[in-house]
Amino acid sequence: MKRTLTIATLLTTLLTAAPVFGHEGHDHIMGTVTRSEKGRIEITGTDGRNVAVAVTAATVYTKGKDAAVFSDVKPGVRVAVEAMKGKAGLEAIEVKIGTAEAIHTCPMHPEVQQAKPGKCPKCGMNLEKRG
Numbered sequence: 001m002k003r004t005l006t007i008a009t010l011l012t013t014l015l016t017a018a019p020v021f022g023h024e025g026h027d028h029i030m031g032t033v034t035r036s037e038k039g040r041i042e043i044t045g046t047d048g049r050n051v052a053v054a055v056t057a058a059t060v061y062t063k064g065k066d067a068a069v070f071s072d073v074k075p076g077v078r079v080a081v082e083a084m085k086g087k088a089g090l091e092a093i094e095v096k097i098g099t100a101e102a103i104h105t106c107p108m109h110p111e112v113q114q115a116k117p118g119k120c121p122k123c124g125m126n127l128e129k130r131g
Contacts, residue, residue, distance in 0.1 A: 025084065026082050026083060026084045026093065027082075027083045027084065027085075027090060028080065028081070028082055028083075029043055029045055029051050029053065029079075029080070029081040029083060029090075030045065030046050030078075030079070030080045030081075031043040031044050031045035031046050031051070031078070031079065032044050032076060032077070032078055032079075033073055033074060033075050033076065033077045033078075033079055034050065034075055035075060036070070036073045036074060036075065039054060039055060039056075039088075040052060040053070040054055040055065041053050041055060041073055041079075041081070041092065041095070043079060043081065051090065052089070052090070053081055053083050053089075053090045053091070053092045054086070054088035054089060054090065054091045054092065055070060055091075055092045055095070056086075056088075056091055056092070058093075059091075059092045059093065059094070059095060060093070060094045060095070061073070061094075061095045061097065062094065062095070062096050062097065063096075063097040063098075068095075068097050072097055073095060073097060077097055077098065078097075078098035079095055079096060079097055079098060080095075080096040080098070081094070081095050081096070082094045082096075103115065103129075103130050104116060104117050104118065104127035104128065104129055104130070105127055105128060105130050106120035106122065106123065106125055106127055106128075107125060107128055108120065108122075108123050108125055109122045109123060112127070114127065117129070
């Protein structure tokens with residue numbers, strides 16, 4: 001019984017600690033860039049919260065499998081940022097820039113958006129390609 005309890009405790013400890021070691025204590029922010037200026041990116045996360053991340057000379061930028069540069073990070077671009085706490089608050093280690101994907105939206109109901117053409121579920125109008 002004591003051995004089973006010891007093994008269960010060990011497994012619980014390892015499983016609880018695994019996410020910390022797996023991400024090395026880094027924060028992962030996914031969302032849309034709302035502002036980019038020298039030394040800083042502001043992102044509206046997928047949870048709706050705004051996050052400011054400092055960028056440094058060591059920040060790495062990628063777009064797909066290709067290298068990218070800070071000037072590729074523009075408002076409206078989707079990003080995934082790996083960041084850690086540093087002197088300037090959250091500092092970006094890597095910024096992964098999403099590839100642009102066409103969105104289809106209703107001219108009368110812009111909140112209706114999807115990746116493929118179709119009809120608006122609210123009014124039946126054809127969705128128009130945007131972006």
